[in-house]
Amino acid sequence: MTSPISRGFRGRRPDTGIAMKLPPGQYETHEFPVLSAGPTPRTPLDRWSFTLAGTDGNKASWSWTEFEALPHETITRDIHCVTKWSKFDTVWTGVSVDAIIEAGAAKGVRPAQFIVAACDGGYTTNLPLADVTGGKAWVAVGFDGKPLHPEHGGPARLLVPHLYFWKSAKWVREIHFRDHDEPGFWEGLGYHMRGDPWKEQRYTGDE
Ligand SMILES: Nc1nc2c(c(=O)[nH]1)N[C@H]1C(S)=C(S)[C@@H](COP(=O)(O)O)O[C@H]1N2
Ligand SMILES: [Mo]
DSSP states (O other): OOOTTGGGGSSSOOHHHHHHHSOTTOEEOSSOOOOOSSOOOOOOGGGOEEEEEOTTSOEEEEEHHHHHTSOOEEEEEEEEOTTSEEEEEEEEEEEEHHHHHHHHHHTTOOOOSEEEEEETTSOEEEEEGGGTSSSOOEEEEEETTEEOOGGGTTTOEEEOTTSOGGGSOTTEEEEEEESSOOOOTTGGGTBOSSOOGGGTOOBTTOO
């Protein structure tokens, strides 16, 4: 005999569970598509650095070795691309933006209300400080327990899983604080300034 409620106590999620994980207009994929606006840059680790820049021109920089010494976390999150694929339970290793900001403050870099992330290859994206602090964003260096593959942004990419994946800038090298919200690459081409998948903030003008 099968109890009508027993299903909920077993391992598998019922259909409603998947529906709850899928933002409006999205479908689930088990692939990991590569979406890059240009060629994959390959900066050797001994020439790689990460820089945090204040609005007053103060900067803090870390070499790869110094960056590796910052506290790393492993996080499991769903990701959502504006081209409508979502991938559930992806596992990343990285340094939280909170930890980077704290380390930057110790070197005299003061935060401001917005950021622009800048990458090898010239890609940029903008974010409010509130969307990258409070345990919501990381600079990821690992995926599935391995170093992040260059096509997916290795050696290091921004990971902001609660917003559309174009905000998760691959090959990120710099975070610049800004007093005003300034459009990045896709935002300047008609994509939404914030990009919350649960509100379907895909394009300029979407509420
Ligand atoms: N530097 C850089 N970062 C980028 C992009 C890019 O073209 N260049 N594409 C963005 C977009 S639109 C998406 S959906 C994701 C894709 O990440 P993936 O290739 O690891 O799936 O990276 C984002 N970050
Ligand atoms: Mo995307």
